[in-house]
Amino acid sequence: MNCSKTRLKLLDFIDGNLDQKNTANVEKHLSGCDVCRGFFTELQQFNILMHTEKKPNVNPFLSNRIVETMVLQSDTPSQLHRRHFSKLTAAAAIAVLVVAGIFGGLEIGNRITSGLSSSQADHPEISSLVNELNHEPLEQMLFNLNTPAQ
Amino acid sequence: MNDHDLIKAVKKGDEKAFHELVENYQQMIIGTALGFVGNLDDAHDITQDVFIEIYRSINSFRADSSLSTWIYRITITRSLNHIRREKRHKDQIVVETDIREETSDPLEDADRKKILHLAISSLPKNQQIAFTLHNYEDLSYKQIAQIMQRSISSVESLIFRARKNLQKKLWEWYKNSRV
Ligand SMILES: [Zn+2]
Numbered sequence: 001m002n003c004s005k006t007r008l009k010l011l012d013f014i015d016g017n018l019d020q021k022n023t024a025n026v027e028k029h030l031s032g033c034d035v036c037r038g039f040f041t042e043l044q045q046f047n048i049l050m051h052t053e054k055k056p057n058v059n060p061f062l063s064n065r066i067v068e069t070m071v072l073q074s075d076t077p078s079q080l081h082r083r084h085f086s087k088l089t090a091a092a093a094i095a096v097l098v099v100a101g102i103f104g105g106l107e108i109g110n111r112i113t114s115g116l117s118s119s120q121a122d123h124p125e126i127s128s129l130v131n132e133l134n135h136e137p138l139e140q141m142l143f144n145l146n147t148p149a150q
Numbered sequence: 151m152n153d154h155d156l157i158k159a160v161k162k163g164d165e166k167a168f169h170e171l172v173e174n175y176q177q178m179i180i181g182t183a184l185g186f187v188g189n190l191d192d193a194h195d196i197t198q199d200v201f202i203e204i205y206r207s208i209n210s211f212r213a214d215s216s217l218s219t220w221i222y223r224i225t226i227t228r229s230l231n232h233i234r235r236e237k238r239h240k241d242q243i244v245v246e247t248d249i250r251e252e253t254s255d256p257l258e259d260a261d262r263k264k265i266l267h268l269a270i271s272s273l274p275k276n277q278q279i280a281f282t283l284h285n286y287e288d289l290s291y292k293q294i295a296q297i298m299q300r301s302i303s304s305v306e307s308l309i310f311r312a313r314k315n316l317q318k319k320l321w322e323w324y325k326n327s328r329v
Pocket residue numbers: 002003004006029033035036037
């Protein structure tokens with residue numbers, strides 16, 4: 001088994017999902033390839049990390065904090081649901097948001113552009129991860145979530 | 151109280167019932183959010199936002215899906231929104247990671263965690279969702295299929311592709327970090 005084929009089987013190897021033949025092939029390759037063995041060791045660390053992140057400790061004050069936040073609003077959900085801003089307040093809020101959005105957007109745009117040039121250009125491997133986020137519009141995902149599979 | 155009674159009571163504004171709902175679901179929400187964002191403080195903030203949204207929109211909840219399915223969907227949306235907002239912050243992580251690489255110290259868990267979540271969050275969204283629910287919440291393909299409104303076989307394929315892509319991304323990172 002060559003390097004690239006071996007690497008694609010490593011997560012399954014770590015999880016014990018491979019059959020006997022593939023397990024033996026991966027073991028054989030790892031014993032003779034320093035590069036793949038180094039990556040395998042690193043991947044094991046990532047795998048351990050994923051397991052330790054499961055079932056996190058919940059802040060014991062969280063539920064009180066949340067309920068207090070809700071009580072402060074002192075509305076039942078139905079009252080909250082029916083309550084609306086006055087038209088005047090809403091119009092003023094929209095105007096402020098539009099102005100803030102234009103200036104904020106310009107500012108953020110500038111910062112992102114300058115940030116990319118200093119940090120991402122030097123390290124294409126990580127910047128490729130960051131950049132791919134741009135190619136997954138959230139709206140599309142939400143659309144997919146809300147649209148039953150055909 | 152079962153979920154049905156709980157929802158009815160919360161709709162009426164029963165504070166105790168809402169408290170019970172928070173107690174019942176906070177672990178699930180934090181675990182899911184943590185799988186997406188990789189940071190416990192952020193996961194707590196997302197959890198608070200999710201409960202506020204639950205409270206505000208409980209009247210629009212229809213019993214055609216289970217309460218947990220509905221809450222998972224809200225949590226996913228909130229978590230992905232958070233990742234999008236924090237994208238600028240992730241540029242900062244890139245800088246921190248670079249520093250670590252330059253000093254060639256062994257990678258610490260905190261850095262490894264950032265790289266891992268950067269890699270997961272760069273997966274196509276549907277792969278990211280299926281992988282996170284399966285890996286961090288140990289949900290079955292069937293449960294994930296209900297949440298994502300997809301077939302079980304498509305969930306299976308999403309998780310398969312997510313694992314292969316994750317290995318490729320982590321390999322790219324590993325390869326370049328050794329140069
Ligand atoms: Zn090899």
